[in-house]
Amino acid sequence: MQVTETTSEGLKREFRVTLPATELDARLTERLTEMKDRVRINGFRPGKVPVDHLRKIYGRAVMAETIEQMVRETNNRIVTDRGLKLAMEPKVTLPEDKTEVEQVITGKTDLSYTVAVEVVPQIALADFKAIKLEKIVADVTDLDVDEGVRRIAEQNRTYTARAEGAKAESGDRIVISFKGTVNGEAFEGGSGEDVPVKIGANVFLPGFEEQLAGIAAGETRTVNVTFPADYPNEKLAGQAASFEVVAKSVEQPNELAIDDAFAASLGLESLEKLKQAVKERIAQEYAGASRQKLKRQLLDRLDELHKFEAPPSLVEQEFANVWNTVLADLKSQNRTFEQEGTTEEKAREEYRSIADRRVRLGLVLAEIGDRNNIKVTEDEVSRAVIERARQYPGREREVWDYYQKNYNALASVRAPIFEEKVVDFIVELADVAEKKVTKDELFREDEEAASAN
Secondary structure: OEEEEEEOOEEEEEEEEEHHHHHHHHHHHHHHHOOOOOOOEEEEEEEOOOOHHHHHHHHHHHHHHHHHHHHHHHHHHHHOOOOOEEOOOEEEEEEHHHOOOOOOOOOOOEEEEEEEEOOOOOOOOOOOHHHHEEEEOOOOOOHHHHHHHHHHHHHOOOOEEEOOOOOOOOOOOEEEEEEEEEEOEEEEEEEEEEEEEEOOOOOOOOOHHHOOOOOOOOEEEEEEEEEOOOOOOOHHHHHHHHEEEEEEEEEOOOOOOOHHHHHHHHOOHHHHHHHHHHHHHHHHHHHHHHHHHHHHHHHHHHHHHHOOOHHHHHHHHHHHHHHHHHHHHHHHHHHOOOOOOOHHHHHHHHHHHHHOOOOOOOOHHHHHHHHHHOOOHHHHHHHHHHHOOOOOOOOOOHEEEEEHHHHHHHHHHHHHHHHHHHHHHHHHOOOOEEEEHHHHHOOOOOOHHHHHH
């Protein structure tokens, strides 16, 4: 075997490899000899078939398998001997000339081919102890808890039918049936039966609920509205629609009684227990928001401290994924780049920069995990899959089996667990100062979009 490096430009390497015909023939003979005890050929006793006879029958097929195996082994040796870390699978270019291929298959000439690889650069990791981070946190106030309890009460509010002939007011709930048309034609999803509508909730299309004010049970009313320009269904986006609405009943809201009896209706011992449960849930939300801001800040610092050329193929692959998502979102919202205040060229440049950042950060996190032996256990993956399966009641086994049989799906579960463990590792070493802020400050969006992370 002879290996000659022919190209070394940036992260790209290319090698010219020659596998002598004698080595290929020796491996072929070895494999044919192994086959003697397994094949059954008329006229020969088991294990007594001459290798030359096997060569005549199976030689071409086995030689093709031999070449495939030796190419794979040689490529692995090239990577291992040179200490390369690959960004993508090697690209092998075998001879295409039919005469040359025939000469190799029949063992009359050496096999020469090229293998091109793209490598991951050496990454010099920063001193994590020198990284300064600010962790913003917010306390859960009594007002937060009271607002949370009131929202739950509002969601569970009961209603009582108004007197016959009474007209609906703001805050009332109307049970309606409706049929909608656009340009005189019915459309999918444009009709419904016994649908509750709360006047003032702003859940339906803009202007829909307001036009139901003053309606009485049994009354039919025509409601005219326009679908928003960014409505998900592009066939309806921006279209004027007319709905024939029949009010089945008009109900007024009952007074909210936030007390021990209300808590008991939710399965809790007392109002105090309900408040405690709400406080714990809010505390988890605040902790999650604090964690996300800290992580974003850390990733920004890692990005600043680790500038290197990312493997172009990985960047291109990531950009393609991001760009396809961008185009799909624009299409679903029936919007253009101009409406987003940019051009396609500028958007491509921006998202390619995001793709480059993601690839570099991914490589940095992987390097940190590798050097510090950070692993994701099978138990951790299993627990995460179970949590995902629980989101599909009645289909838990189906979801579980899907992940167990799909390597890429399982990898999509493992990757975020690994990332969070690496982030935890760095945060433990970094200089982290805690800062108390208000709830509004905690949830305020940063100027930079989180999509860059």
